[in-house]
Amino acid sequence: MADSIFVFGAKYLYLLAFVVAAIWLVRLPAEKRKGALIFAAVALPAIFIASRIASWLYLDPRPFVVGHFTPLVPHAADNGFPSDHTLLVSAIASIIFPFDRKTSVFVWIVAALVGISRVYVGIHHLIDIVGSVVISIAMSAIVYWALRKFNVVR
Numbered sequence: 001m002a003d004s005i006f007v008f009g010a011k012y013l014y015l016l017a018f019v020v021a022a023i024w025l026v027r028l029p030a031e032k033r034k035g036a037l038i039f040a041a042v043a044l045p046a047i048f049i050a051s052r053i054a055s056w057l058y059l060d061p062r063p064f065v066v067g068h069f070t071p072l073v074p075h076a077a078d079n080g081f082p083s084d085h086t087l088l089v090s091a092i093a094s095i096i097f098p099f100d101r102k103t104s105v106f107v108w109i110v111a112a113l114v115g116i117s118r119v120y121v122g123i124h125h126l127i128d129i130v131g132s133v134v135i136s137i138a139m140s141a142i143v144y145w146a147l148r149k150f151n152v153v154r
Helices: 002-011 014-027 030-057 084-096 101-120 126-149
Strands: none
Touching (some): 002 101, 014 084, 014 101, 030 084, 030 126, 084 101, 101 126
16 A cells, blocks of 8 residues: 555656646736746746756666666666656745745645655655755755846746
């Protein structure tokens, strides 16, 4: 039973972040929505580019490769750093944070559960998860600071 829960968390739980973000975005006042969309439009590509650079700089073979076992979720034996699923949910949580801390905390919990699940099923190490969170937070903070400096978001 536990394996099934973690497999679901590793494969599908990240989709909940999209649902929460869509509902949150629709409920935002128009002026805040515009700022959030601009922030997301700049931050998401920045986070993605930073994650690709990080993956070129740090090679972390997946746990099932170094441990010689079959993971609970089939996956290519490529570089595990950073975790794309965790990166995506962390990016959403980071983008929501300046506008709505409560919703952001919920999405951060989802990010943690996705990360834990991906470690449990044997396709990521903890460093892959932590790296995703750090990249998301750092790039979101830099982008938000720059957009605020130029009065693009409030």
